[in-house]
Amino acid sequence: MIDRNMLLSASELAGMDDRLKDIFRHIVDSYLATGDPVGSRNISKALPHSLSPASVRNVMADLEQLGLIYAPHTSAGRLPTEMGLRFFVDAMMEFGDLSNDERHRIERQMTPGHQQSAGFEGLLTKASQMLSGLSSGAGLVMASKQDRLLKHIEFVRLEATKALVVLVDEEDKVENRLIDLPAGLPASALTEASNFLNAHISGKSLDAARQDIEAHRHIVQQELDELTAKLVDAGLATWTGATLDQPQSLIVRGRSNLLEDVTAKEDLDRIRHLFDDLESKRDLIQLLELAQDGDGVRIYIGSENQLFSLSGSSVIVSPYRNSEQKIVGVLGVIGPTRLNYARIVPMVDYTAKVLSSMISEP
The missing domain is CATH 3.30.450.40 (GAF domain)
Structure with a gap:
């Protein structure tokens, strides 16, 4: 994991001298292009100004001490660390626009x-x-899932205390959820809850439907009896809750x-x-x-x-x-x-x- 404290200190390097910038940029550019480590001799040849391999190694040692580059193994060239890449992306990379x-x-x-x-x-x-x-x-x-636009919802009783909630979206995809039924719920309540929801959710996302029902809670309580209102809540809670999982x-x-x-x-x-x-x-x-x-x-x-x-x-x-x-x-x-x-x-x-x-x- 990148050490954020180290990253903050790295951000203060915006004023580092041109040699450090040039060599660090060359190491990162080479890595982004090939994925391979690059050594001091190759960097010395590629720099626009004259700098011996020994001088390059001294600069690389400074960059390594700052945590911006590392040696993947003994006698290898250098690669940027994750902190080095983050610093490069945030402070040195120029993002162009698309043509x-x-x-x-x-x-x-x-x-x-x-x-x-x-x-x-x-x-x-x-x-x-x-x-x-x-x-x-x-x-x-x-x-x-909360972006799906709803088309139809239906409650199907499986046993006295269990029902299947069937939801169909506007692309005719069907998903089912099993819910517990309130004790003493009459069969007519399933149809009534389905009709009420279908009148209020069609063409809306799950999240928008839930918010709309919550905003008009007094209408739900006026139009439906207590047990049926609980069924409406259970059906919506089952679906909106499922959307948080995946x-x-x-x-x-x-x-x-x-x-x-x-x-x-x-x-x-x-x-x-x-x-x-x-x-x-x-x-x-x-x-x-x-x-x-x-x-x-x-x-x-x-x-x-x-x-x-x-x-x-x-x-x-x-x-x-x-x-x-x-x-x-x-x-x-x-x-x-x-x-x-x-x-x-x-x-x-x-x-x-x-x-x-x-x-x-x-």
């Missing part, structure tokens, strides 16, 4: 084709595929990109950990929570990202919003820590804006 051609390419690829579903799932798939293709990493797009949709494309140029056993082990996390969707709802911490693109490098810390991966993510400007999901790119941050950050940012615009259209 008009790149923007148009993203817009074209996000447009559903004739053979592609134009629904919400289709848009998510297109976004994930597009991010994977442009980044050479794995594209990730996730949506919250995302509705997780679409990942381009996993094979992560295996390219991977030969070392430890690298394969890290990728295997990442794949296991993606398959199990372990703690992925945290991505939504992270995205809600602030607007714009967020970058998590290596162990900064608790979700995939064992895989040593970096994640670049940005939230996307619905027509009410509410965050309803997150998209981004997962890859090795040597991702091309300068190129991928504006790409993720613009893709999130395009997806927000498309799902906000009536």
Whole structure:
């Protein structure tokens, strides 16, 4: 895990001398391009000003003492540490904007084709595929269940104290939940609760439906008897509670990109950990929570990202919003820590804006 206290002291290096900056930048640029450590002799040859390998080694020792670079093994060149990458991204990297051609390419690829579903799932798939293709990493797009627009809900009694809640969304996807029934509930109450909810939830997300019912609690109490009102609460609580446990949709494309140029056993082990996390969707709802911490693109490098810390991966993510400007999901790119941050950050940012615009259209 990156030591935040050390990171704060590293941020004070903005005024470090040009030799340190040049050598540190060369080490990071070389790592981002090849993934390989670079030695003092190669750095000496590549610098725009004359500096002997011995002088370069002295500067590298200073950078190593600051915690910005390290030697992966004896007599090797140097690589940036995770703290060094964070410092470089925050203080030294220049993030350009996308060209008009790149923007148009993203817009074209996000447009559903004739053979592609134009629904919400289709848009998510297109976004994930597009991010994977442009980044050479794995594209990730996730949506919250609370963004699903509801079409129909029904209560089906299974036994005296158990019922099945059947929910259908506007894409005709069906999910079921088992709930306990209040003691003494008559059969007519199931129909009455279903009718009441269907009159109030159609075309709304789960979260919006719950908020609407809560805001009009007095109407519920006036129109329904006490036991039926409890059934309405139980049905909504079952569904809104379930949304906190796992995302509705997780679409990942381009996993094979992560295996390219991977030969070392430890690298394969890290990728295997990442794949296991993606398959199990372990703690992925945290991505939504992270995205809600602030607007714009967020970058998590290596162990900064608790979700995939064992895989040593970096994640670049940005939230996307619905027509009410509410965050309803997150998209981004997962890859090795040597991702091309300068190129991928504006790409993720613009893709999130395009997806927000498309799902906000009536």
